Amino acid sequence: MLLKKTTTPLALTLVLGLAFTCASAAAQQNEPQMNLPRTELHAGMYRISAQLASAPREREIGLMYRRQMPEHEGMLFAFEAPGVQCFWMKNTLLPLTAAFVADDGTIVNLADMQPQTEDSHCSAKPVRFVLEMNQGWFAKKGLKSGTRLTGAPFADKSH
Template identity: 75%
Template sequence: MTSLICPPLQRPLLAAAALAAALGLAHPAALAQNGPQLNLQRIELTAGMHRIEAQVAKASQERQIGLMNRPSMPQHEGMLFVFEQPATQCFWMKNTLLPLTAAFVADDGSIVNLADMQPQTEDSHCSQKPVRYVLEMNQGWFAKKGLKAGSRLGGAPFSARP
């Protein structure tokens, strides 16, 4: 039998880490390493005649993980990031395996701007004005559907606003 002897300074750190894990307080980056988040709430959005099944990342931790570590995503699926207040939103692709396009979306559902993002990069991609929503889809999806800045998305978060 082998016993593990910890130096005195490591004991409090190990105890804190064990307590955090027991309470489910793991760091978001650590959670992302466990695999993609696939069980978020889903909503249906529309872009003209096109249907989008979007997972909703509303909580801060859900937004931080986003589409990290996901090896593939069906063409009609995406992730809608919902923020509490309109602001300049910036995204990067660290630990994200898929090439994506981010649509920065105003409260009325209109696309403010689109940004193509390359996998596993730390380049910042930002909204051109304050927005509350960002929809990530597989790269090229918006272009294939003829959607661009000024196009409008429909669905629950947008139809509920004046």
Template identity: 70%
Template sequence: MKTRSMKTSFAALFAVSAVLAAGLAAAQEPQLNLPRVRLAAGMHQIDAQVASAPDQRMTGLMYRQEMPQHEGMLFIFEQPSQQCFWMKNTLLPLSTAFVADDGTIVNIEDMAPQTLNSHCSAKPVRYVLEMNKGWFAKKGIKPGAKLSGAPFR
């Protein structure tokens, strides 16, 4: 009797482990099918995925191996507040623009991959735009510049 119960216990443990492993593997997939919005920074066009739900914002650009230069991710929060970002499980170096309701860039932070350092907005914002590291600098876009597009109208 003891042997049967141990076999049952091992089978149950194996089943639970398999479910957890499958969930972990699914959780480590990059978000590639979020809604998109067209933004502009002067003459520069941006194709941004929109992360507006809490789980979408929490995953962000984690696990992405690459991202085209004209693409990024726009994080939209319910209300302006100080936003802080880190790079846990994020494989790409990123530049992050913290953006006011009217599209004005408040500050830009460069972030190293797979680090836990906090990078925060200099004042309360509702929007955060992540692009490949150096994108803003290469385009001459600095704090005070304005982004345009549907979210900022």
């Protein structure tokens, strides 16, 4: 930003404040999303507290930059319409398993994903939902393709 020599102290203070705000926002771009809305899901007797990423930018950031995540927590990505959904792990520090989930909550397929890679992991058929959990969570619970998750996002909306 170019300042004229006649800039007043107040104007200079405002410019410096704006520059600091922009720098702070840039620094925060490498921080995890921790304040997304949550939804409770169930996989049989297991409860999942999932952050809900439904806006394009929320889905784009996902679980990037998270250094840890409690065992019963995850992130549910909700898309506007079913499609073949593909995920990668750029800037994601935790090993994760993605469950590609049909509208009725049935797990279509699972994919283990390694941190900080750009390998693409896709749904076996069009889905609207993807649930990411710590890698191994589904296997430890004996959950696999065909298992049905329950919760508000999967409720029958035809009534």
